[in-house]
Amino acid sequence: MEQRVAERTQELEHANLKLEATAHTDSLTGLNNRGHYFELGETALKKAVRSNSPLAVIMxxxxxxxxxxxTYGHAxxxxxxxxxxxxxxxxxxxxDILARVxxxxxxxxxxxxTEQSAAEVAERLRASIAATPLILDTEELVLTVSVGLACLKPDRATSLDALLGLADKALYAAKAGGRNRVCCYSALQADANQPTPPG
Structure with a gap:
């Protein structure tokens, strides 16, 4: 009887762990889902505030x-x-905390x-995707990504949502700049602060 109870308890624990994993995981890619990304990201943000260290976000x-x-279908x-x-x-x-959002x-x-280290990671990611085609049944499909990056030393007022918003602006700049490239939010700020040449 005790053994059956122990087995049943183990089965329940296993089922609960599986449920928890399912709740945190994107079903297609197996990556963290958006909700879990924010949970993990908020923890990372708090740690960065406590240790006064930089935090970077890549989109x-x-x-x-x-x-x-x-062209090829949804599959x-x-x-x-x-x-x-x-x-x-x-x-x-x-x-690094990766998610499909x-x-x-x-x-x-x-x-x-740091921003420089994060930019190196982002460029390695971009380059490896561009250099590694997806093999489909009849052909090779070359995929590329546009990458936006934001980095700062957060304080208590910083939100992950705001940092993600800055990375998103940089991502849109990468798209506007021709795609298949990395853009840092700091470069957008620098451009915005350039004096306008006289007409």
Missing amino acids: FDADHFKTVND AGDRALVHLAQMALQALRDT GGEEFAVVLENT
């Missing part, structure tokens, strides 16, 4: 993803997202990382 997005779906589009997730896991460090949009939190 990246598949270029021309609608064309992939329209190929799903395979492309899984491919991007796998490439990102290989390019990032074990300590929307359709073809991914986000990363890099703890205790």
Whole structure:
């Protein structure tokens, strides 16, 4: 009787762990989902405030993803997202927090990382994806991503949402600049602070 109770308890614990993992995971890619990304990211933000260390956020997005779906079908589009997730896991460090936060949009939190180091990680990610085609049944599909990056030393007033918003602005600048590139939010600020040349 005791053994049956112990087995049942173990089964329940296992089922609960599985449920918890499902609640935190994007079902297609196996990465963290948006909700879990924010949970982990807020913890990282608090740690950065306590230790007065820099925190970086990277956002990246598949270029021309609608064309992939329209040309090859949604099954190929799903395979492309899984491919991007796998490439990102290989390019990032074990300590980096990676998630799929929307359709073809991914986000990363890099703890205790300067902008220069984060930019190197972002460029490695971009380059590895561009250099590694997805093998479909009849052809190779070359995917590229646009990458936005924001980095700062947060204080108690800093929110992860705001930092993500800065990375998103940089991502849109990377798209506007021709795609398949990395753009840092600090570069946008520097451009905005340049004096306007006389007409």
